[in-house]
């Protein structure tokens with residue numbers, strides 16, 4: 001493993017597939033854009049030259065481009081934007097393995113056109129993210145952050161303040177009833193809540209029936225729910241799905257939680273509707289500014305949301321931030337890289353690049 005550019009110090013004992021003859025003997029180079037656990041480095045270092053970023057921060061774009069220029073494999077994370085222009089500077093690249101599920105930050109078509117596999121992690125993020133969604137909803141409904149601030153400010157002990165709302169017996173609407181939505185529904189079942197869901201795809205699209213949920217149109221879900229949890233990915237159909245008009249149609253005082261993608265919700269409209277009291281609270285783990293596929297995304301979390309700590313509960317994309325889950329996610333991505341380098345169909349493939357040859361079967365996408 002090295003922190004230097006591979007071209008500075010190539011170490012050679014194993015061939016990558018598809019490596020031009022001039023590079024015979026060169027070990028494939030794998031660039032990891034963000035920190036991974038030690039066993040993942042060991043797993044890759046056995047056969048590859050690994051260029052890691054073991055810091056807490058993303059690399060400056062120019063440094064990432066410099067590192068990726070000689071890469072055969074790239075492990076990409078949420079803050080990475082993989083565009084056609086980026087790929088054009090990576091002539092050797094065979095695989096972008098996402099240590100993520102929602103891959104809206106990766107231009108899959110551009111990868112396919114260049115013969116590059118894209119993989120993602122299908123299911124390892126579901127349960128941790130559902131757990132966080134339940135936590136955010138409870139935290140918001142029961143004023144847990146405000147209570148915490150109160151104790152730290154010396155105001156411990158009972159007072160007739162911070163009365164919240166209960167989930168027990170309430171109506172909870174899930175926008176998105178894929179794996180994540182169904183996992184959230186399973187966790188919330190214990191509250192004896194009526195669970196509504198809205199999703200253009202069949203509820204059992206992934207082959208598993210979810211817990212009992214009443215499937216309704218989005219308009220009905222918003223009108224009936226005491227709280228709404230966004231569990232939807234970002235795509236052309238979900239961009240600002242919850243726009244001002246739809247947010248205004250939510251029940252007065254209702255709560256909104258977003259663990260899907262920031263841009264499914266119009267955050268500025270949320271801030272205004274919180275200020276005027278129409279919405280009772282907003283919790284989010286994902287924000288519009290993170291959605292790198294949008295050239296018009298905001299620069300950060302709207303200040304208005306940050307400035308309302310009693311009505312908002314905000315976390316920094318912690319959905320999958322469970323150590324045991326993260327190791328599995330990284331392992332999945334590392335395995336996909338090794339599979340491509342061994343000319344196998346990688347786990348979690350979302351495309352079928354033509355360059356990989358007819359011997360490779362078409363993956364189920």
Ligand SMILES: O=CC(=O)O
Pocket residue numbers: 078099100101102103125319320
């Ligand atoms: O939000 C995280 C992911 O989709 O990987």
